[in-house]
Amino acid sequence: MVLPNQRHERGVAEATLRRLPLYHRHLKTLLESGVTSVSCPQIAGELALDPTQIRKDLETTGVTGRPKVGYVLADLIAHIEHFLGWDNAKEAFLVGAGSLGAALLGYMRFEEHGMSIVAAFDHDDAKVGTLIRGKHVLAIDKLPDLARRMHVYMGIITVPASGAQDVAELMVKGGIRAIWNFAPIRLRLPNHTIVHNEDLYCSLASLSQKLAASMSTETGV
Amino acid sequence: MVLPNQRHERGVAEATLRRLPLYHRHLKTLLESGVTSVSCPQIAGELALDPTQIRKDLETTGVTGRPKVGYVLADLIAHIEHFLGWDNAKEAFLVGAGSLGAALLGYMRFEEHGMSIVAAFDHDDAKVGTLIRGKHVLAIDKLPDLARRMHVYMGIITVPASGAQDVAELMVKGGIRAIWNFAPIRLRLPNHTIVHNEDLYCSLASLSQKLAASMSTETGV
DNA sequence: TAGATTGTTAATCGATTAACAATC
DNA sequence: TAGATTGTTAATCGATTAACAATC
Numbered sequence: 142m143v144l145p146n147q148r149h150e151r152g153v154a155e156a157t158l159r160r161l162p163l164y165h166r167h168l169k170t171l172l173e174s175g176v177t178s179v180s181c182p183q184i185a186g187e188l189a190l191d192p193t194q195i196r197k198d199l200e201t202t203g204v205t206g207r208p209k210v211g212y213v214l215a216d217l218i219a220h221i222e223h224f225l226g227w228d229n230a231k232e233a234f235l236v237g238a239g240s241l242g243a244a245l246l247g248y249m250r251f252e253e254h255g256m257s258i259v260a261a262f263d264h265d266d267a268k269v270g271t272l273i274r275g276k277h278v279l280a281i282d283k284l285p286d287l288a289r290r291m292h293v294y295m296g297i298i299t300v301p302a303s304g305a306q307d308v309a310e311l312m313v314k315g316g317i318r319a320i321w322n323f324a325p326i327r328l329r330l331p332n333h334t335i336v337h338n339e340d341l342y343c344s345l346a347s348l349s350q351k352l353a354a355s356m357s358t359e360t361g362v
Numbered sequence: 363m364v365l366p367n368q369r370h371e372r373g374v375a376e377a378t379l380r381r382l383p384l385y386h387r388h389l390k391t392l393l394e395s396g397v398t399s400v401s402c403p404q405i406a407g408e409l410a411l412d413p414t415q416i417r418k419d420l421e422t423t424g425v426t427g428r429p430k431v432g433y434v435l436a437d438l439i440a441h442i443e444h445f446l447g448w449d450n451a452k453e454a455f456l457v458g459a460g461s462l463g464a465a466l467l468g469y470m471r472f473e474e475h476g477m478s479i480v481a482a483f484d485h486d487d488a489k490v491g492t493l494i495r496g497k498h499v500l501a502i503d504k505l506p507d508l509a510r511r512m513h514v515y516m517g518i519i520t521v522p523a524s525g526a527q528d529v530a531e532l533m534v535k536g537g538i539r540a541i542w543n544f545a546p547i548r549l550r551l552p553n554h555t556i557v558h559n560e561d562l563y564c565s566l567a568s569l570s571q572k573l574a575a576s577m578s579t580e581t582g583v
Numbered sequence: 584t585a586g587a588t589t590g591t592t593a594a595t596c597g598a599t600t601a602a603c604a605a606t607c
Numbered sequence: 608t609a610g611a612t613t614g615t616t617a618a619t620c621g622a623t624t625a626a627c628a629a630t631c
Contacts, residue, residue, distance in 0.1 A: 153571065154597080154598065155568060156598075156599090157598090158567050158568040158571055159564045159565070159567065159568060160564075161567060162561070162563050162564040162566075162567045163548065163564065166546065166547075166563075180611085180612060180613090181612075181613080182611085182612075188548065191599080191600070192612090193599080193600060193601075194598095194599065194600075196612090196613070196614075197598090197599085197600095200613095200614080200615095205613085205614090206612080206613060206614090207606080207607060207612085207613075208605075208606045208607045208611075208612045208613045208614085209606075209607050209610075209611050209612050209613080210607070210611090210612075210613090211611095211612070211613085212613095224571065225567050225570055225571045225574070226570045226571055226573060226574025226575075226577075227570065229574065231570065231573060231574075231577075239465075240461070240464055240465035240468050241462075241465040243461055243465075244460075244461035244462040244464075244465050247461055248562070250563075251566070254563050254566050254567070254570065255566065255567075255570030255574070256566060256570060294573060294577070295569075295570075295573060318573060318576060319569050319570075319572065319573040319576075321565075321566065321569055325387065326387075327384065327409065335569065335572045335573060335576065337565065337568060337569040339562075339565060340383070341469070341560075342383050342387075342471075342475050343380045343381075343383040343384065344380070344542075344558065344560060345383075345472070345475050345476065345477060345542065346379050346380065346382060346383045346446050346475070346476075347376055347379040347380060347558060348516075348540050348542055348556065348558040349446055349447045349448065349452065349475065349476030349477060349516075349540075350374065350379055350445065350446045350447055350476075351540065351556045352447060352452060352515060352516060352539060352540040352556060353446070353447025353450065353452075353476070354447075355539060355540075355556065356452075356515070375621080375622065377622075377623090378622090401587085401588060401589090402588075402589080403587085403588075412623080412624070413588090414623080414624060414625075415622095415623065415624075417588090417589070417590075418622090418623085418624095421589095421590080421591095426589085426590085427588080427589060427590090428588080428589075428630080428631060429587075429588045429589045429590085429629075429630045429631045430586075430587050430588050430589080430630075430631050431587090431588075431589090431631070432587095432588070432589085433589095
């Protein structure tokens with residue numbers, strides 16, 4: 142039997158974490174258009190979602206609103222950004238300067254979303270020492286030391302599946318705690334490491350199944 | 363009140379659709395190593411998942427096994443591939459030949475996962491007419507006609523958010539039914555269109571929140 | 584046969600949705 | 608005040624997990 146542990150705060154629902162950025166993006170556009178306050182039913186109408194669900198989601202960020210009025214827009218945005226850690230961007234190392242890695246290195250606006258890629262790593266000597274999208278490419282074996290010295294806690298893996306486990310272990314060795322893994326493989330890491338898998342094949346599966354189902358169901362239309 | 367409709371088959375759980383590729387990948391490696399049959403408890407042990415959940419997931423593909431023995435490996439793989447539509451790869455058009463688009467064009471093995479990218483589209487005249495990763499880049503306005511003539515039903519959007527809605531509407535106009543959207547924006551499309559959003563900012567949110575939470579919780583360790 | 588695993592039904596759990604009092 | 612919206616509690620829904628009979 143597991144005793145309740147005060148330290149071990151109840152994790153936030155994954156679904157909520159994935160909806161908050163949606164609200165955030167919409168609220169930012171509202172802010173730009175000069176709006177100063179907003180209500181859940183309003184957001185719900187504009188995003189075609191359920192107002193109660195939105196209220197529950199916003200509640201997790203700790204923001205409070207006023208009946209009849211709604212929320213102060215700037216306040217709401219600030220709460221979401223703080224809750225997601227976006228107001229304090231974490232530096233990240235990216236490993237695997239291939240085409241996908243290069244694309245991510247060039248992604249603008251990760252800074253506004255809690256992450257700043259400060260360097261890339263690759264095992265290819267031809268790439269080491271060069272700049273890709275303005276970011277230095279370093280040799281992989283430098284990673285653990287550098288991560289520790291620079292206090293980098295976030296890593297992105299964009300190497301092929303075959304090399305991902307080794308890269309992940311180097312990251313953990315360097316004290317990295319959160320890994321965004323784009324390699325199509327399940328990493329085996331210590332439990333305290335936070336891993337988010339961005340497995341495109343898994344993602345594609347739901348789309349292809351639904352399309353296949355829709356193609357086979359139709360007989361006439 | 364909604365009457366039960368035999369045509370409208372109950373949708374498969376999204377979570378199941380996302381786990382099937384995991385099993386598939388693992389089973390393929392088992393197949394390569396010469397294994398011919400496999401049981402749920404075995405898979406569960408190797409992937410650190412629950413055996414009952416795996417059995418339920420496999421059940422949705424329609425495969426049947428034998429008590430005590432398990433499933434015939436080749437049979438199981440074939441059922442997953444058929445269920446996901448991977449045994450009959452759909453042709454796809456990709457719009458937005460930027461760095462992310464180019465990375466996807468170069469992705470090997472989409473063919474084994476139900477999708478074959480046959481051409482790319484871009485509004486940049488400098489790119490139109492060239493080859494990227496061996497795929498022709500065409501002018502965007504050619505898309506609807508070509509999609510209809512070639513019977514292409516799947517589209518991938520890798521343009522910036524500002525252009526995504528227009529691209530999506532062109533796709534729908536061309537008869538495309540399933541869209542894999544990498545642009546960070548919610549598309550407004552007819553209900554019959556299947557959309558899968560691959561919003562990296564939303565995805566990053568869960569990772570950054572968990573990291574931020576873990577950084578703030580620790581006082582000593 | 585004994586034992587392990589499938590197939591299936593029931594129980595649990597968590598997230599979504601509904602209901603409603605408090606309040607501005 | 609009347610009406611709309613928040614905050615919160617209860618009900619519903621669906622997915623996960625457990626239980627167990629059938630079977631090889």
